Every structure is written in structure tokens, then in C-alpha cells.
Amino acid sequence: MGSRVVYRLIIIAVVLLVPHTAAGYVLGPPPAGRMLMTIDVDPLPYPYIGGTTTADFIVAAALLDWNSVGVGWRPDFNFFSYRFAPVAQSCARDGVNAVTTRYTKCGFFWGDTIAVTISSFDGNGRRVEADIIGNANLWWDYYDGPARYLFGVVLYDIYRVAAHEAGHIIGLDHEWTGSAIMAERYNDVDSIQADDVAGAHAVAFPPPPAASTLVKPSGSIATAWPTYVWYAVADSTHYYLWVDDSTTNKKIGRWYTAAEAQCPTGMGWCSATAETGATGDSRWWIQTWNPAGYGPWAGPLAFRAPAPPGHAELVSPSGTVNTVTPTYRWTAVPEATWYRLWVGDGGDPARITQWYRAADAGCGSGSCVVIPTTSLAAGPARWWIQGWNDAGYGPWSSGLSFTVVPPPPPGHATLASPSGTIVGLSPTYTWNAVPGATWYYLWVNDTMGNRIMQWYRAADAGCPDGVGTCSVTPSTALAPGPAQWWIQTWSPNGHGPWSLAMTFVATTPPPPGRATLFSPTGAIVARTPTYTWISVPGATWYYLWVNDSSGTRIAQWYPAADAGCAGNTPNCSITPPTILASGAAQWWIQAWNPSGYGPWSTALEFAIR
Numbered sequence: 089m090g091s092r093v094v095y096r097l098i099i100i101a102v103v104l105l106v107p108h109t110a111a112g113y114v115l116g117p118p119p120a121g122r123m124l125m126t127i128d129v130d131p132l133p134y135p136y137i138g139g140t141t142t143a144d145f146i147v148a149a150a151l152l153d154w155n156s157v158g159v160g161w162r163p164d165f166n167f168f169s170y171r172f173a174p175v176a177q178s179c180a181r182d183g184v185n186a187v188t189t190r191y192t193k194c195g196f197f198w199g200d201t202i203a204v205t206i207s208s209f210d211g212n213g214r215r216v217e218a219d220i221i222g223n224a225n226l227w228w229d230y231y232d233g234p235a236r237y238l239f240g241v242v243l244y245d246i247y248r249v250a251a252h253e254a255g256h257i258i259g260l261d262h263e264w265t266g267s268a269i270m271a272e273r274y275n276d277v278d279s280i281q282a283d284d285v286a287g288a289h290a291v292a293f294p295p296p297p298a299a300s301t302l303v304k305p306s307g308s309i310a311t312a313w314p315t316y317v318w319y320a321v322a323d324s325t326h327y328y329l330w331v332d333d334s335t336t337n338k339k340i341g342r343w344y345t346a347a348e349a350q351c352p353t354g355m356g357w358c359s360a361t362a363e364t365g366a367t368g369d370s371r372w373w374i375q376t377w378n379p380a381g382y383g384p385w386a387g388p389l390a391f392r393a394p395a396p397p398g399h400a401e402l403v404s405p406s407g408t409v410n411t412v413t414p415t416y417r418w419t420a421v422p423e424a425t426w427y428r429l430w431v432g433d434g435g436d437p438a439r440i441t442q443w444y445r446a447a448d449a450g451c452g453s454g455s456c457v458v459i460p461t462t463s464l465a466a467g468p469a470r471w472w473i474q475g476w477n478d479a480g481y482g483p484w485s486s487g488l489s490f491t492v493v494p495p496p497p498p499g500h501a502t503l504a505s506p507s508g509t510i511v512g513l514s515p516t517y518t519w520n521a522v523p524g525a526t527w528y529y530l531w532v533n534d535t536m537g538n539r540i541m542q543w544y545r546a547a548d549a550g551c552p553d554g555v556g557t558c559s560v561t562p563s564t565a566l567a568p569g570p571a572q573w574w575i576q577t578w579s580p581n582g583h584g585p586w587s588l589a590m591t592f593v594a595t596t597p598p599p600p601g602r603a604t605l606f607s608p609t610g611a612i613v614a615r616t617p618t619y620t621w622i623s624v625p626g627a628t629w630y631y632l633w634v635n636d637s638s639g640t641r642i643a644q645w646y647p648a649a650d651a652g653c654a655g656n657t658p659n660c661s662i663t664p665p666t667i668l669a670s671g672a673a674q675w676w677i678q679a680w681n682p683s684g685y686g687p688w689s690t691a692l693e694f695a696i697r
């Protein structure tokens with residue numbers, strides 16, 4: 089080759105002469121990451137000696153050939169990517185890795201330079217941008233084999249020049265000793281050689297990291313803020329944690345440096361606890377990264393964090409209800425341990441706001457039921473349910489509307505007795521039960537004015553079902569004379585009307601009558617006999633008098649109950665412990681009630697032998 093032209097790389101001022109082994113490659117600054125090249129050489133088809141193609145495709149082929157070789161310690165077979173697009177600036181550090189041809193070398197004469205690669209570096213001396221510029225003043229062609237000439241002038245093979253400059257981008261310097269595409273001078277080598285391949289594999293360039301493997305969380309967990317644990321990946325400098333949960337996709341999307349994830353050595357486990365919690369059914373992923381690019385995603389791994397309950401489905405009331413205290417029923421929500429019932433009516437938009445334990449609402453059956461005692465106003469009403477558990481509040485249910493049309497209050501009572509003239513001052517009041525009435529109000533006036541005003545439960549009046557008769561016997565005694573009484577009914581639907589008045593005359597009962605004695609009589613043996621007499625109607629106390637042969641031996645009052653004849657029992661009897669003297673004896677009984685003393689009985693004689 090008579091006219092050899094020198095490549096010149098303007099960035100590499102000093103050639104690094106590393107000790108040669110079998111190969112003769114020389115390393116330059118390594119790339120910081122993969123390179124996307126923007127090719128803008130000549131998109132027009134051109135009949136080259138080797139066939140018809142475009143300069144742009146030839147450059148792309150050179151890049152792809154380096155990809156097939158692989159770049160770095162663990163060869164990256166996707167180091168170069170490219171696109172065909174216009175390039176505005178061929179020399180600027182503008183984030184675009186341009187491949188162009190120009191008539192000047194960034195405004196300077198080309199001299200004998202065929203092409204240059206202009207690079208920019210990061211703080212670690214690694215190449216972050218590279219622009220390849222070819223000398224547009226030269227004759228270019230595309231062919232295999234030895235260098236060719238026309239009229240004594242070199243025809244430069246686009247492929248081998250592009251491959252050479254791309255070799256600089258991947259981190260190779262000039263090859264001085266062997267046969268290589270990276271030889272300093274244009275020559276007969278038309279493809280990437282073994283030395284070039286060895287050099288490419290020696291470049292200090294890690295490929296993007298491999299995929300991690302997720303460890304935990306998985307399955308059901310007890311916290312919304314789990315520690316995420318995954319396997320460290322060699323050469324991964326960053327890890328991206330992505331978590332979807334039951335509320336939204338990408339609940340968490342956050343980068344961690346390997347140091348933050350406590351795995352800077354690239355070995356063992358990485359772990360991180362995100363600031364954001366996860367709720368319910370969740371999935372997570374990890375993506376690795378280093379300056380060469382993104383690694384593959386790992387995951388997802390599913391886990392279930394605690395979640396608030398879902399929303400309840402309301403069942404009833406809806407439509408029209410005929411009570412002011414309706415029963416509320418809804419479908420149980422799994423995991424809800426409490427429910428809040430909210431009811432608004434025309435009088436109060438928050439008439440009922442009440443929490444219920446799920447167990448108290450019977451939700452274990454799948455259906456919850458509560459019956460608040462708070463009465464609603466008549467008219468439109470609306471209700472909602474909200475669930476809760478340790479993980480928080482669930483959403484409110486949709487509202488369910490209903491209309492309260494209360495049934496009428498109970499009717500008036502019809503009185504039965506007392507009426508007319510009665511004996512006694514504490515009569516029993518009796519009236520006919522009223523359907524629906526749950527309470528009755530008794531009002532009694534006597535000669536002194538109002539004497540009794542007292543509410544009675546229907547159950548306490550013996551008429552809980554609203555049928556039959558009701559009766560109560562207040563202990564309050566009336567003044568003797570005329571009296572009047574009334575009953576008013578009540579139910580949850582309101583007060584019923586007062587009954588008509590019923591009048592009666594309370595009279596004092598007479599004193600008790602004379603007792604009739606039964607035994608002892610005649611000759612007896614017992615020294616402490618049992619005294620038996622026929623009970624006297626209305627008597628509440630009895631006075632026993634006994635004389636024996638020594639004189640008065642017993643004079644003692646006994647309540648009728650102690651004598652066993654408090655009610656309508658026919659006979660009374662008492663056995664005093666007093667021992668009687670031998671000989672003749674006689675006894676008497678006098679009855680008593682609050683109206684006075686009855687007459688003494690006639691004496692009954694007996695004798696103790």
C-alpha cells in the first residue's frame with residue numbers, strides 16, 4: 089500500500105502499552121454503559137463494488153458485529169443499539185452519539201485523518217458519549233480483502249473504518265503488534281480479529297445485572313410494612329422495588345442503592361423496608377440496574393397484608409317501613425370486626441351513629457342484624473354501613489333509602505272495675521287489653537285529689553300480648569269515699585288516648601266477726617295443746633287468751649299468717665310453747681283488722697289430766 093493514511097484519535101493522547109500476553113490488544117477508557125448510536129451518514133442506496141446497500145446500513149452492520157463478539161468481562165451482546173435519524177451536531181456533547189461524515193473535523197482541517205471518535209467521560213473516566221465523524225473529503229467504498237485504490241488514491245472501506253471507531257467506543261485502543269481491526273493504520277484487515285475479540289472481552293465493562301430472586305414477603309403477613317428481602321446480584325448497583333397492592337398498582341415504586349439495600353458487595357441478601365405500606369392482596373418485583381443498563385425483572389411474589397374490610401351490601405330496611413325502630417340487616421363483610429350504622433332522617437341527618445361488634449350483630453351467620461332503640465322521624469330516611477378492623481376503616485356502603493310510615497298509637501282502653509261501691513281502699517284495677525299497647529298509665533283521683541299516677545308495663549299488668557284483661561293492684565290506699573280512675577295507653581308509636589273515666593265509692597271494710605273455736609275441748613293429755621278455730625273473713629290478727637287452773641296463762645296476738653290462715657284458709661291454728669297447769673282451763677279468740685276489733689268468741693272449756 090503506497091499511500092497509507094493514519095487514523096488519529098483525538099481524545100486518546102497517550103497510548104496505553106499494557107504488557108502483552110498472547111494477544112496484542114491495548115485497552116482504552118471503558119464505556120460507562122451501553123451506547124445508542126444515531127447514524128446519519130448516507131441513507132441513499134449506492135452501487136458499491138460489493139453490492140448495493142447504504143452507508144448507514146454498513147455502519148450498523150459494524151456495530152452489530154461488535155455485539156456478536158460481546159463487550160466486557162461477562163460479554164454484553166447488546167452493547168450497541170442504533171437508529172437512523174438526522175444529526176444536527178456531529179461534535180457536540182449533546183447526549184446524542186452521532187455517526188456522521190463532515191468536510192471539516194469539527195471546524196478544523198482533517199489533514200490525513202480518516203475518521204475520529206470524539207468522546208466524553210464521567211467522573212470515573214468512563215465513556216458516556218461518543219461521536220464518530222468520517223472525513224467527507226475522502227473516497228469511500230465497501231469491499232472485502234486488501235485495501236483498494238483508484239488512480240492511486242485509497243478507497244476507504246466504510247465497514248472497517250466504522251468497526252475500528254466503534255472499537256474505540258467499546259474501550260479498545262490501537263493494536264500495535266498483531267493483525268487487528270484496531271490496528272493504528274488503515275490496512276488489509278477487513279473484519280474483527282481474534283486480538284480484537286480478546287480485547288473486547290477484557291474491557292472493564294459489566295453488562296446490566298442479571299435478575300434477582302425474591303425471598304420475602306410472601307403469603308399472609310401481619311404487617312402492612314414488610315421488609316422486602318431479595319438476593320443480591322453481582323454488579324447491580326441499584327434495585328428498583330415495585331409493589332402493587334389491593335388499592336392501586338404501583339403502590340410502591342422506589343430505587344434503592346445496593347448500599348441502602350445493605351448488599352453493596354453484590355452477595356447475600358438485600359433488604360429494604362419501604363415508607364409506604366401495602367394493603368391486602370399484593371405483589372412485588374425487583375429490577376436490577378447498573379450503569380450498563382437495566383437487568384430483568386424478578387417476580388412477582390404475592391403476599392397478603394392486613395386489609396380493612398370491604399364495603400357492606402345493605403339488605404333492609406328499604407322501601408316503606410311501618411315502624412319507627414326498624415331492623416337493619418346487611419351482608420356480613422369478611423374480616424370486619426366492627427360495623428358502624430349511620431341513619432339519617434328528615435329531622436337529623438345523623439339520627440343514629442352507632443358502632444356494633446360483628447359478634448353482637450350476629451354476623452357469623454353471614455348476615456348482620458341490629459335493632460337500635462332510637463326512634464326515627466316519620467318520612468324519608470337513609471342508612472349506611474361502614475366496616476372496621478385492626479387494619480383500618482373500610483369504605484362506606486352505598487346508601488339505602490326508606491320511608492318511615494309509623495303505625496298509629498294504640499287505641500283507648502275500656503275499663504272494667506272497680507266500679508260502683510266497693511269494699512276496701514286498695515282495689516285491683518282491671519281493664520281490657522289494647523292491641524299494640526306496651527305500657528299503661530293508671531290515674532286515680534280520690535276525695536283528696538290525685539292519689540295514684542303510675543306507668544305499668546303490659547307484661548306487669550298480665551296482658552303483654554294486647555289481648556285479654558289487664559289488672560294491677562297498687563299498694564297505695566285510697567281515702568274512703570268517691571273516686572275516679574282512667575287508663576292511658578302507650579306504644580313505641582306514641583301515646584294512645586285516655587279512657588273514659590270510671591267512678592266508684594271506696595268503703596272501709598267492717599271489723600272482723602266473731603271467731604268459732606274448735607279445739608281443745610273436753611279432757612286432754614297435752615300440756616301445750618294446739619288451738620284451732622275457724623278463720624274469720626277479713627281478720628288480719630288474732631288474740632289468743634287462755635286461763636288455766638292457776639289463772640291467766642296465755643294472752644298473745646298472732647298475725648293471721650302465723651296462724652296459717654292469711655288467705656281464705658278455713659282454719660287457723662297455733663301451738664304456743666307455754667305449759668299449762670293440770671286441771672280445768674278455758675280459752676277465747678278475738679279477731680282484728682284495720683277497721684277494728686271483732687267481738688270475743690264464746691269460751692271453750694277443756695281439762696288437762
Ligand SMILES: [Zn+2]
Pocket residue numbers: 095096097252256262272
Ligand atoms: Zn483509531
